Amino acid sequence: MLNDNEVLQNLLERYDYGGAYTLLVNMKLEHSDVAILTRSCRYAINFDFESARHILNKISDETKSMSEYAELNKNLLALIDGESEAVFSELMENLKIKLINDEYIDFLGRVYRFKEAVFKYMFVKKHIDRRKFTLKIDMMSKRSQLKVLRKKYKIFNNNIVYALTIYMNKYQKDDYKMMEIVKILNSERMTELIELRNESIVGHGFTGVSRTDIGRVYGNPYSVLDDFSACLEKLEIDLSRYKYSEINSFILKLASTVRTEVYYSDTAKFE
Template sequence: MIKSYDVIVKLIDRYDYGGALDILNEKGLENTDAATIIKSCKYAVNFDFETAYNILMHLSNEKKEKKIVVNLKRNLKDLMNGDPNAIFSELIENIKFQIVNEEYIDFLGRVYRFKEAILKYIFVKEHINRTKFSFLIDAMSKKRILKILRKKYKIFNSNLIYAISTYINKYLSEKKKYVNIVRLLNSEKMTSLIELRNSSIVGHGFIGVSREDISRAYGNPYNIIDDYKFCLKLLDINVESYKYSRINDYVKKELYDITYDNSKSINVKYCT
């Protein structure tokens, strides 16, 4: 036997909010404020930010006023609006989840999408030249970008990453920050990593991926997060680090108060 609190903590630390919520539901604690926040996170990590936001409306009035909840609601609104700072920060967190949970194929999928997102952001930001920017605008679509690249810039490569890289090297070479970003994103080690992705189930093949494979291609997987943060810094993107770690610490304190301080200690059989 092991206390449910300890099991839930392990699940939360691995960002398995669905698993933590299942235990709380089994114990009749699904309507607690802690469960409500966990449920919100469950949807947020799957990029359903609107549902995540609406769930927080069910918190008690006392918890709605807490600084961490107010900040979370503000962040979810920014995500719903496609704010670049919020979106890129969320993507960074998402990549970290895959490393923690050793889900390396999904990790490679996120890495590829992040690389693509940075390049799309640079192109659209330069092309439309507007101060207010959102990831939700039509100009961010792959089809639209490739059409503009063909029609206006005579770049006919159908691979979005290579097409935008060509555009930057050809038309934005005086902007060193962009050139440095492209150089890093198209480096030999990044190319090796993308080749792993292409050979996996999220690409075009069926080859498995281990941590050792990633380490041989790029080094420590967390190095990729550091390199992406470097790119975002060059783009003046403010990355919010440890968002979910802060939420987890708050929720664990709330759960501790429920299961221990109030003498409502709950137990569950834990099978290994």
């Protein structure tokens, strides 16, 4: 039979922070630093960074002095501010986690969102005189970009990705890196992958999606991550990889130091 530490480790390997937190609550450790960190991750992994940071701030001063905490807190602030490298890294991590957990419809939803975000990011890079900018600026909104496309470039397609594709093919065809990204994101297999999402129950249809369906149109699903990484590299966006794997190591590090009161000893097994 698995002991509690092994169960926790297994849950973390699948990034199941809800399950891990429930385990800690059942062990009467809901107020421990390891539980606070785990609960924070449960919100962060669902893109609720404000709540994740609010919960994380409840952690003890001793843990706040650790470098792992400082790095995580810094990352959450960057996500809240909409810093491009932090946000794109988070999307990539989320895509990977959806694959690991066989959540293929959610995976396809993230694929569509990632493609749109990259197109919008490229458009903004061509229209503001700054190397770095927050993704929360108004120019990143669909409304603002469609307005510019209509007024300045006479492009009237209401589908933002289609409209930006027209713009790039017409006005940025000499930008080799940008056109390489467009080629990847508008490839036949990427289009078929997004069509799977559109035909699914979270799109415009009523079907489910399996790993076999994704493999049929794209091959190994992890190839999607490789292609997205290539796009970000061409945009000179530095990816922060293995964020949640590193957090999991931090959680297990804290769990290994948990000391419980005698009256909890029959429940808590961390030593």
